Amino acid sequence: MLSAFELDFVDAGERRRLPLGQAWNRRFESADPVREFRWAKGGQGFAGWYFSATVDNHVGYESWLERDRLILLDREPEVVGIASQPFWLHWHDGKRLRRHAPDYFVRLADGRGRVVDVRAGDRIEQADAEAFDATEQACRAVGWEFVRVGEPEPVLMENVRWLSRYRRSRCANPEVAARLVDVFGEPVPLRSGATKAGDPLVVLPVLFHLLWHGDLAADLESEPLSSTTLVSGRRTR
Numbered sequence: 001m002l003s004a005f006e007l008d009f010v011d012a013g014e015r016r017r018l019p020l021g022q023a024w025n026r027r028f029e030s031a032d033p034v035r036e037f038r039w040a041k042g043g044q045g046f047a048g049w050y051f052s053a054t055v056d057n058h059v060g061y062e063s064w065l066e067r068d069r070l071i072l073l074d075r076e077p078e079v080v081g082i083a084s085q086p087f088w089l090h091w092h093d094g095k096r097l098r099r100h101a102p103d104y105f106v107r108l109a110d111g112r113g114r115v116v117d118v119r120a121g122d123r124i125e126q127a128d129a130e131a132f133d134a135t136e137q138a139c140r141a142v143g144w145e146f147v148r149v150g151e152p153e154p155v156l157m158e159n160v161r162w163l164s165r166y167r168r169s170r171c172a173n174p175e176v177a178a179r180l181v182d183v184f185g186e187p188v189p190l191r192s193g194a195t196k197a198g199d200p201l202v203v204l205p206v207l208f209h210l211l212w213h214g215d216l217a218a219d220l221e222s223e224p225l226s227s228t229t230l231v232s233g234r235r236t237r
Contacts, residue, residue: 001141005134008088008099010034017090024142029055029081029107034088037062050074052082053167059104060084066103066118068157069149071164073106073116077214081107091134100131113144120150159220166208176206177215184216184231191227207231 002021009016009023010032016023037047037060049058050070059082061067066084073079086105091098104116117132124132132148139146179197188196194203210216211231218231 001137004091005138005141006090008034008090009086020089020138020142023087024113024144027081027107028086028105028113029083031083031086031105033060033083033085034101035085037085051168053169054079055082062103063118065120065151068152068161069104069116069118071160072152072157073104074164074167075160075212075214078109079106080109089135089138091138093130093134098131098134100135102135113139113142115139115144115146117146117148118150119148153221155223156221159225162225163208163212166205167212171205171209173202173206176203177210179203180207180210180216181233184233187230187232189227190218190225190229190231193231 005020007023046064047062052059052074054074083105085101088099088101102115103118106114136146183193183196194200194207197203218229
């Protein structure tokens with residue numbers, strides 16, 4: 001299986017193409033994109049750069065759906081590295097040469113790799129399905145995970161988008177954070193708990209920063225965050 005695939009990637013500013021079995025152990029979570037992101041005038045895509053708190057750098061995306069997935073990956077505790085368009089995967093499908101550039105390569109805290117393709121279920125053509133299947137086979141051959149993800153649950157995504165505004169270290173305040181962890185030792189409504197910890201203008205950014213990182217927890221799936229949302233010291237999702 002290893003000999004059936006090749007990886008085309010950027011290494012120290014130079015393009016390289018090697019058999020999968022020789023290239024799989026590269027640090028693809030730090031790789032430069034193998035192709036430029038497309039900003040088509042009047043097109044349906046939406047390309048841009050997202051600043052990832054996980055990697056302390058910008059990571060590219062080509063659609064709102066990819067941007068939302070980046071935000072979710074950035075919040076996953078087990079994710080320690082993320083790169084977009086990390087390589088071209090080349091293979092022969094029995095009739096012709098094929099290639100596919102996955103959307104993201106993710107490095108997990110335990111050292112495992114995860115390849116992520118982002119595509120809504122109702123927008124997968126036959127060629128896409130074949131590419132995803134080939135990518136999964138290649139990943140399985142080298143011990144990487146492969147996932148194809150679509151649209152996230154809307155309420156969860158709305159809440160995580162909001163919390164992502166407070167993901168950066170500038171929202172951290174150890175003294176205020178300690179008070180908040182103490183206040184929310186038992187479930188307390190968000191606003192009243194923040195008020196107990198001090199001036200809400202100072203406390204709320206720190207509270208949202210802690211919710212982003214999972215040091216405090218709230219139900220992010222049932223309804224949008226509000227003043228009455230119960231917050232506690234244990235992450236639920």
